[in-house]
Amino acid sequence: MKKEIVTFLALCSLSIAAIGQVNYGVKGGVNLGKSSYSEANFKDYQTNNVSFYITGYSEFSIAKNTAIQPGISLQGKGDKYKFDKNNLDGSVTWSTMSIEIPVNAIYYIPTGVSGSFFLGAGPYIGFNVSGKQKAKGNIDNWVSNGNKNLKFTGSKRDMNLIDAGLNFLGGYKLNNGLLVNIGYGLGLSNLSPSNDSDRKLSNRTFSFGIGYQL
Numbered sequence: 594m595k596k597e598i599v600t601f602l603a604l605c606s607l608s609i610a611a612i613g614q615v616n617y618g619v620k621g622g623v624n625l626g627k628s629s630y631s632e633a634n635f636k637d638y639q640t641n642n643v644s645f646y647i648t649g650y651s652e653f654s655i656a657k658n659t660a661i662q663p664g665i666s667l668q669g670k671g672d673k674y675k676f677d678k679n680n681l682d683g684s685v686t687w688s689t690m691s692i693e694i695p696v697n698a699i700y701y702i703p704t705g706v707s708g709s710f711f712l713g714a715g716p717y718i719g720f721n722v723s724g725k726q727k728a729k730g731n732i733d734n735w736v737s738n739g740n741k742n743l744k745f746t747g748s749k750r751d752m753n754l755i756d757a758g759l760n761f762l763g764g765y766k767l768n769n770g771l772l773v774n775i776g777y778g779l780g781l782s783n784l785s786p787s788n789d790s791d792r793k794l795s796n797r798t799f800s801f802g803i804g805y806q807l
Contacts, residue, residue, distance in 0.1 A: 614654040620774060621647035622802015628672040628687075629780070629795040638676050642686060644669025646800055648695070658701040658709075666693040668719060670756075670778075670796050676730065683730015689743065689752070693719035695760050708767040717778070719756040721745045750786050756796060757782045770807060776800045 625641040650664030671688040697715035704710060724743030745754040758781040764774030780796030 616652040616654075616807055617650070618652065618770075618772075618804055618806030619647070619649050620772065620802055620804025621645065622774075622800060624669050625799045626670040626672060627797045628784075629793065629797055630672065635674060637678075638674040638681075640673050640675050641799075642671035642673040642688060644671060644688065646802070648804075650695075652699065652806065658703070660699045660701075662695075662697045662699050662713065662715075664695050664697075666695060666717075667691075668693050668778075668798075670798050671724075681731055683728070683738075686727045687724065687743070687752075688727075689721050689724040691719040691721045691756060693717050693756075697760055697762065701766075706768065708765060710765050711763065711774075713760075713762045715760055717758060717760050721752060721754055721756065724752065726751070752794070753782065753784045753786055755782060756780055756784060758796065766806065770805050772804045772806060774802060774804060 622645065624644045624646050626644060627639060627641060630639075646666060646668045648664050648666035650662050652660045652662045654660050668691050669688065670691065671686065673684065673686045675684045676682060695715060695717040697713040699711055699713040701709040701711045721743075724745070725740060726743055727740050728738050730738070743751040745752055759779045760776060761779070762774055762776035764772055766772035776799070778796060778798040778800070780798075783793050783795060785792045785794040
């Protein structure tokens, strides 16, 4: 299946390249990660897990002010909980690093000689490649204190390997190629290996950064 997906993406890229101008870019910045962890008891303790992202991409023009933007991205995501009430005092952090393949549709709104605003959206598929859990303090035996590496495969995995969802982005690109952007990643995959419907887990990631496009 993975071979067929890669082949399909390659054919799509070749088809797009044949009908439009190609530009290349890179962007990076800060990720503020949370999750949609469905146990309501923990929502009051949830906070942002700060990480980073860096993305390289190609942009294929398909119509006036409209482009398709496939890329490859290194994404730091995760979740964090700070316990400071109900006789609890401590924190738990899950941090993951994944390789993602986004494909976004971009629409530009020119503003004259300086540059253009842009809006975009599209799907992504990601593969978790590393992760760590850090826990400390009095957290009522929710997880064990200390650090451990997360497992993404096997029957004793801590989190599922594949993350898929939708990206939403916007920003401003100067005519010299410099750009600023914000984004939101809406994970649709359940990353929890548990069959318990009360333990569903999906990524929710707000991002902002800068970039340069040739």
